[in-house]
Amino acid sequence: MSDVVLNKIVKRYGDITVVHGIDLHVKEKEFVVLVGPSGCGKSTTLRMIAGLEEISDGALNIGDRLVNEVAPKDRDVAMVFQNYALYPHLNVAENIAFGLRIRKTPDAEVKNSVAEVAKTLGLTQYLERRPADLSGGQRQRVAMGRAIVRHPDVFLFDEPLSNLDAKLRTQMRAEIKRLHKRLGVTSIYVTHDQVEAMTLADRIVVMRDGRIEQIGTPMELFNNPINTFVASFIGSPPMNQLDATLGMHDGDFIAPTGAGSIRIKASVGLKAAVGKKIVIGIRPEHVSAEPIENASELAIELDLMEPLGSEALLHTHIDEHPFVIKAETHGAIDHLQKLSKIYIDASKVTVFDAETKMAINSPNQEFK
Amino acid sequence: MANKRSASERVALLIRHFRREWQLYVLLAPTIIWFFLFLYKPMYGLQIAFKDYSVFRGIEGSAWVGLEHFRELFHNEQFTRAIKNTLILSGYSLVFGFPMPILLALGFNEFTRAFLKRTTQTIVYLPHFISTVIIAGIVISAFSPSVGVVNLFLVKLGFDPIYFLTKPEWFRPIFIGTGIWQEAGFSSIVFLAAIAGVNPSLYESAVVDGANRWQMMWRITIPSILPTIIIMLIIRIGNILEIGFELIILLYQPSTYQTSDVISTFIYRQGLQSAQYDLAAAAGFFNAVVAFVLVLTANTISKRVSRTSLW
Numbered sequence: 001m002s003d004v005v006l007n008k009i010v011k012r013y014g015d016i017t018v019v020h021g022i023d024l025h026v027k028e029k030e031f032v033v034l035v036g037p038s039g040c041g042k043s044t045t046l047r048m049i050a051g052l053e054e055i056s057d058g059a060l061n062i063g064d065r066l067v068n069e070v071a072p073k074d075r076d077v078a079m080v081f082q083n084y085a086l087y088p089h090l091n092v093a094e095n096i097a098f099g100l101r102i103r104k105t106p107d108a109e110v111k112n113s114v115a116e117v118a119k120t121l122g123l124t125q126y127l128e129r130r131p132a133d134l135s136g137g138q139r140q141r142v143a144m145g146r147a148i149v150r151h152p153d154v155f156l157f158d159e160p161l162s163n164l165d166a167k168l169r170t171q172m173r174a175e176i177k178r179l180h181k182r183l184g185v186t187s188i189y190v191t192h193d194q195v196e197a198m199t200l201a202d203r204i205v206v207m208r209d210g211r212i213e214q215i216g217t218p219m220e221l222f223n224n225p226i227n228t229f230v231a232s233f234i235g236s237p238p239m240n241q242l243d244a245t246l247g248m249h250d251g252d253f254i255a256p257t258g259a260g261s262i263r264i265k266a267s268v269g270l271k272a273a274v275g276k277k278i279v280i281g282i283r284p285e286h287v288s289a290e291p292i293e294n295a296s297e298l299a300i301e302l303d304l305m306e307p308l309g310s311e312a313l314l315h316t317h318i319d320e321h322p323f324v325i326k327a328e329t330h331g332a333i334d335h336l337q338k339l340s341k342i343y344i345d346a347s348k349v350t351v352f353d354a355e356t357k358m359a360i361n362s363p364n365q366e367f368k
Numbered sequence: 369m370a371n372k373r374s375a376s377e378r379v380a381l382l383i384r385h386f387r388r389e390w391q392l393y394v395l396l397a398p399t400i401i402w403f404f405l406f407l408y409k410p411m412y413g414l415q416i417a418f419k420d421y422s423v424f425r426g427i428e429g430s431a432w433v434g435l436e437h438f439r440e441l442f443h444n445e446q447f448t449r450a451i452k453n454t455l456i457l458s459g460y461s462l463v464f465g466f467p468m469p470i471l472l473a474l475g476f477n478e479f480t481r482a483f484l485k486r487t488t489q490t491i492v493y494l495p496h497f498i499s500t501v502i503i504a505g506i507v508i509s510a511f512s513p514s515v516g517v518v519n520l521f522l523v524k525l526g527f528d529p530i531y532f533l534t535k536p537e538w539f540r541p542i543f544i545g546t547g548i549w550q551e552a553g554f555s556s557i558v559f560l561a562a563i564a565g566v567n568p569s570l571y572e573s574a575v576v577d578g579a580n581r582w583q584m585m586w587r588i589t590i591p592s593i594l595p596t597i598i599i600m601l602i603i604r605i606g607n608i609l610e611i612g613f614e615l616i617i618l619l620y621q622p623s624t625y626q627t628s629d630v631i632s633t634f635i636y637r638q639g640l641q642s643a644q645y646d647l648a649a650a651a652g653f654f655n656a657v658v659a660f661v662l663v664l665t666a667n668t669i670s671k672r673v674s675r676t677s678l679w
Contacts (some may be wrong), residue, residue: 050572050576051575051576052572052575052576072575072576072578073575073576073577073578073579074578077576078576078577079572079573079576081569081572081573082569083567083569085567085569085570085572085573087570087587087588087591088592089591089592089594090591098574098577098587099577099578102574102577102578102579102583102587103577103578146573146577150577
């Protein structure tokens, strides 16, 4: 097991720079997820770690070795690809054994390793089948088996669940998490799906335009997004964002909106922003449909309701901005359909500078 | 059956279908007409293989003779020699000519410099676009005993000039070599296309697993293009009796008939030069039946062995 250290890593294609000097320290046994929209440089970063892309600038260390110039096979990493990358002409056993055969591992050892991995992944009964005869989930498991069998220092996952349907994705997500728990191998996982990132990661790295926006644990990112981009990227549905001007009323910080004034809990930095344009961030799950003490009350008109079972997503508009509320149904939705007032706890409001888009306060920290 | 449509309903459905899809049928029509006129209609004339055909009596008026022409053919030494030569030339061109485009495609795939790859490809594709008559002219000039580059080279090395094109033992290598030179490059396009279709992440995954270029070629590229290789092989086997007729006609001469006369040249001489249309039709019919059996056999074997087949 090794840690992976990226030091000012840059990737250029001719005159175009796609990764702008990123720094990241993935600790031994850690599960780090790189997340971001398409084209943010997350896959390129992963491919640089794997050795499939040259590093234009900066230093990459795996363990205590500088590996910039080291061939992929000598980096002791294993990669799982989005489209499984299974050899269609080989059966499951031969696919899993491929890396070992290339390294001329003795036959008996190959057989034992394949059997062991197949058992771990529940593939024993499919060993003789070809990839074409397997389901998507089984194929992805074979792809993981091929990575596991070599006992690498680092696992690299490039959107491994993107080709699976929603149900299978949830199932495989849990399997990957379980596997990481059992094997404890340092893992770097790329996805554009924030749910995968939240559920799998020890730490999440949010990327945009080849730069790291924020690194933190899932809950840190959820509770204290550093800017509006992270706020809108992490969380499902994303954080509601409203434009307003920060004001003060009776010693309280307030943000007036068309639906009513929203009180904001005092914190360092807010005072300097009084009178300035701000963006208020409120998570859909932090909006209450029932009155709560000391909460700001907003008058709304519902546009649409999406019942999800135990919860429902209620859509409305405040000052022309779409605003989503995640409300408990308690088994019925009738009472939500008539909803005309919502309540917002002052301590759950994040404030961003309208110009820089950076967070001014963090609701879960007294002082930032 | 209660749920079976009546004839009038079926006709109505068909009319509606044609009205809706007529553009597709218009697009399809030229090919169907071509097939009919040039491949199916001539089949009517096949019956002369079983008749004592006379141009004056016509196909209808000629008397049936059963398998008489086939008996005659198999008692004709020239015909059995032509079958033997066809099989030998086809066999050699299959063994030496078939793998060549595959090797070329694999080679092109390994070029990392685009300019070098493009230039080499153009050079090997070019002979395909030269008319066979000119190719034959080049070959005849190259092997000429007096001014041919090959003989000039041999003389330089101290050997006597060889009359390559009049010696039966040299016909096969020259024919096979010319065929490879003319077609191997262009035929490699099919295999290059197959290689281009191989999922790039298979190679990336192999690189991470530690495979070198040689291992990737053996373990990924070749197995991945195997279905294409098999399809091409089946087609090639189907054409095994239709060996390059034009090139043989242009290169052979009576002194090399012993190794160069094949079924198609035999048919040409019998049918057109000696006007024995019925005998030539019988030879052609035999040729087609054997080719059909060969394709069926190759397809069945391939289906069983590699799960790949034409149909």
